Amino acid sequence: MSQRDVVFPAGRQALYERNRYSPAIRSNGFLFVSGQVGSAEDGSPVADLEEQVRQAFNNLNGILNAAGCSFDDVVDVTVFMVDPQSTFERIWKVVPEFWGRAPHPTLTAVGVTWLYGFEFEIKVIAKLA
Numbered sequence: 001m002s003q004r005d006v007v008f009p010a011g012r013q014a015l016y017e018r019n020r021y022s023p024a025i026r027s028n029g030f031l032f033v034s035g036q037v038g039s040a041e042d043g044s045p046v047a048d049l050e051e052q053v054r055q056a057f058n059n060l061n062g063i064l065n066a067a068g069c070s071f072d073d074v075v076d077v078t079v080f081m082v083d084p085q086s087t088f089e090r091i092w093k094v095v096p097e098f099w100g101r102a103p104h105p106t107l108t109a110v111g112v113t114w115l116y117g118f119e120f121e122i123k124v125i126a127k128l129a
Contacts, residue, residue, distance in 0.1 A: 004022060004025050005025060005027065006022040006023070006024070007022075007023060007024040007025070007026060007031065007063055007066050007067045008023055008066065009023060009059070009063045009065070009066045010062065011041055012041060012059070015041070015042070015043050019043075021034055022034065023036075023063050024063045026067065026128060029128050030075075030125055030127060030128060031063075031064070031067045031069060031125065031126040031127075032125055033060065033063050033064070033123055033124045033125070033126065035078075035080065035121040035122065036056045036057075036059040036060040036063070036122050037055075037056050037059070037116075037118040037120065037121045038052030038053060038054070038056040038118060038119075039055065039059065039118070040055070045117050049090055049091065049119055049120070050090060050093070050094050052119055052120055053091050053094040053095070053120050054097070054098075056118075056120055056121065056122050057094075057095075057097070057098040057122065060122055060124065061098070064124075064126060067126070067128065068128070068129065069126050069127075069128060071098060071099070071100050073126040073127050073128070073129070074105045074124045074125070074126045075105050075106065075125055075126065075127055076107075076108075076124060076125040077105050077107045077108070077123075077124050078107075078108045078109075078110065078122070078123045078124075079107070079108075079109050079110070079120065079121065079122050080110050080111075080115060080121040080122075081109065081110070081111055081112065081119065082113065082114070082115055082118075082119045083119075084109065084111040085111075087119060088109075091120055
């Protein structure tokens with residue numbers, strides 16, 4: 001197997017090493033980004049749901065920027081939400097701050113019961129330039 005081409009955002013490498021996964025991998029012209037949550041640099045959850053969503057997108061954007069791309073390059077999105085029936089509207093009012101203009105990427109939304117203390121997670125695949 002060849003060496004993985006890992007992308008580490010500034011200031012968060014220790015968090016990923018502690019949890020034993022790569023934040024993103026470049027492969028065959030694409031960037032595969034691990035799920036990003038609304039965590040502070042130490043990995044702890046941001047308390048407020050809307051701020052947690054904003055922080056998840058900020059963490060995602062840090063990885064995209066480190067790989068030389070932006071959310072405009074994202075082609076596929078998967079979001080995970082704890083209790084989407086009660087949180088979806090609050091989450092989705094934050095999304096346009098980061099989502100960009102149409103045409104939008106594909107989207108899969110998944111309701112879950114547990115996200116390691118978080119309420120929202122986003123993972124993406126982006127096309128590298």
